[in-house]
Structures are given as structure tokens and as C-alpha cells.
């Protein structure tokens with residue numbers, strides 16, 4: 672396999688999602704079997720459990736996170752998701768260090784990818800939530816964090832990475848359709864605001880449609 676983790680290297684530069692349908696299908700099969708994005712650096716989080724019987728991913732939830740809030744450097748996000756955040760390192764960390772949360776994936780500002788939870792498993796990213804009447808979105812969703820804030824423009828490479836990841840994940844779990852890619856704020860309104868006004872959904876959906884169209888997927 673060609674896409675072993677190359678930390679700091681954008682997924683799109685590694686061309687991990689094949690442009691031909693057969694190769695995409697093969698990569699999606701491997702993803703379904705392993706639960707791992709091959710281009711992501713693996714950082715195992717203990718904060719997960721099994722999805723309820725028979726549940727396969729059918730929803731993709733877009734989030735943002737930055738730690739400390741508004742700062743885009745350092746290892747605090749992965750420490751947080753792995754229950755290793757030092758509460759003494761920053762005043763804000765004292766308020767969150769005991770939380771047990773996770774997401775499946777993180778897309779950093781430079782496009783590098785980290786994975787914390789096997790996509791077949793249930794990460795703890797959505798909290799109390801509902802999508803089209805179905806509650807407990809963690810049961811049936813995949814959570815992707817973008818390193819960012821609600822009002823800081825996301826980087827071009829983050830949009831490209833998110834579109835590439837979406838194509839691969841949709842190929843692996845076809846119950847996830849473009850209409851079933853949503854924001855945390857949409858499934859937990861009044862409680863959550865991410866990915867925020869800075870996230871340009873129309874730009875993302877154009878990129879996604881282009882990526883799907885290029886591969887003959889509808």
C-alpha cells in the first residue's frame with residue numbers, strides 16, 4: 672500500500688483517493704475491513720465503544736476544535752482525545768481535562784490527518800443530538816474535526832481533504848450520501864455552534880460534487 676502515514680503531508684498531495692473507480696472501490700473495501708484511513712497518523716483514543724448491533728455509519732458530522740481555543744499549533748488536541756491533556760499547561764485545559772471525548776478524524780490546518788477511533792467503532796463526538804428524528808448520532812455517524820474556530824476561515828487544503836475523505840468514506844459506507852453530511856450545529860442546535868459560520872458549505876459541496884463526478888459516482 673502506498674499511503675502509509677507521512678505526518679504533515681496533505682492527503683491530496685499523496686493522492687490517496689484513486690481517480691479510477693476500480694482503485695477507489697478497492698481502497699473502500701480495505702477501509703471497510705480495517706476502519707483505518709491509510710493516510711492518517713493513528714493516535715488511539717480510549718474514548719469509544721461498539722456501535723449498537725447492526726449499525727453501520729450512515730452520517731458524517733463536521734466539527735471544529737482548537738486547543739487552546741483559537742490557537743493552531745501543538746499537540747493538545749490529540750492529548751485531549753487520548754485523555755492525556757495536562758490541566759496545568761493552560762488555564763482552559765483545567766475546564767476540559769476530565770472530559771472523555773473523541774472524534775474519528777482530525778484535519779489540521781496544513782491538511783495533515785490524524786485518526787483516533789476506528790471508523791467501524793462509535794466515537795464520542797456528537798453528544799446529545801438528533802438527525803432527521805434519529806437521536807444519538809454517535810451510534811450511526813463518523814465525526815471529523817477540522818482544526819479551527821467558528822469564525823476563522825478554514826484553509827483550502829482542509830476543504831480538499833474533507834472532500835477527499837468524504838468520497839472515500841462514502842465509497843466504503845454508501846448509506847452516507849451528500850445529504851447525510853452535516854454540521855455538529857445542525858444535529859445539536861442551541862447547544863453546539865461548530866463548524867460555525869466560517870465553514871463554507873456551498874464551497875465544500877461544489878468540491879465534493881466535483882470529486883464524486885470525477886469518479887463517476889452519483
Ligand SMILES: [Zn+2]
Nearest residue numbers: 734735855865
Ligand atoms: Zn463539535
